[in-house]
Amino acid sequence: MKSIIVALALLFSVTAGAAQQSLYQQFGGKQGIADITEEMLFQVGGDERIAHHFEDVDIVRLHRLLTEQICQVVGGPCEYTGDTMKASHRNLGISTGDFNVLVEHLIRAMEKFDIPTSAQNQLLAKLAAMHNDVVEE
């Protein structure tokens, strides 16, 4: 029981150390974010559960907009120039399951680039808040 408490204390102190870097820096700046979104879109394209949603989409443009948006969400010096989440996902028929699959690929991409769990969670929570605007129920 004691060892679990020690392990927990250690983990939270690791988190505190990471906090000295800004969230944007922990994502590797604009280039780091661009790499993550590229990896995510690459994985999404190969996942038959949701790939069909992106068949007629300009992926280069989507990559640019997603990168801008995430950069802005994590406090970076970027301005998102795309549409609102509600407008851009209207009538796409995206389900909560689809949303989860995209999140799963984002997590995989973040893990590939060794983004700390605490930084991942901060981004994920902000994206999860957009669930209602993206998903149609």
Next chain:
Amino acid sequence: MVSKSLKLVAAVILSCTSATVAANDGTRLLATGGATSIEGSAGGGIVPWATLSSYAGESQVGATAALSEVSVDDFRLSVAAASVNFYNRLEVSYAKQTFDLSTIGGELKQNIVGVKARLYGDLVYGDWPQLSAGIQHKTNQTFALPNAVGAKDDSGTDYYISAAKAWLDGFGHRTWVANLTVRNTKANQLGLLGFGGDQQDRRWQLEGSVAAFINRYWAVGVEYRQKPSNLSFAREDDWKDLFVGYFPNRSLAIVAAYTDLGSIAGLDNQHGWYLSLQASF
């Protein structure tokens, strides 16, 4: 000592850990399927959660098979369980419990059929928790001892309502999950000692769990389960445990816990270990 059904579930678990394909198609996030509780419902270890078993999303059907063992000073509980989740809406589960009275001698058995329906919400998204309601119908296979110590019935049904919520970016920037369950029951020691007694009959009980995810794969948490005390022959205590959960992928969940089950059948201070393996399809 290992019964046939236990062996069967073990074989199923082993064979499916290599075939990870089915569960990997599930459209829910890692660990949101939870583990299999000792009564067969998806949950933690001793508490059923509002979450439904497996990783089946809204247009999928999923299943789980699980083996659990609780080993305390004078007793040992073995559980073999399986469940099916229809469209992340309805969970049907079955569990076989064998309670080995190591010190007293003999064994008690019961089977549990569970049904749980997700009524509202989602564990991860939205401001409100996921809300589910369920029943567990329990049938004693051995009633001589429960009868002798004053239990009124050899079967009984528990009703419960559960609420569960995850905070992706909770305290310490970790993902936290909490579950609260309110249960109406007349079961003595889960029902292994029969149902109802000379002290009281049906009662409302509160059960709760809190867990923190260290990363995507590892969680630590605590559980607390209020217990009734229907039999004057022996006091029943609330149960608690401290657990570690490991979710290496969406096919496998392993939970280990240190448990405090208090007094059972007159033998006090029952402490020990809990281990549970769950395969998801």
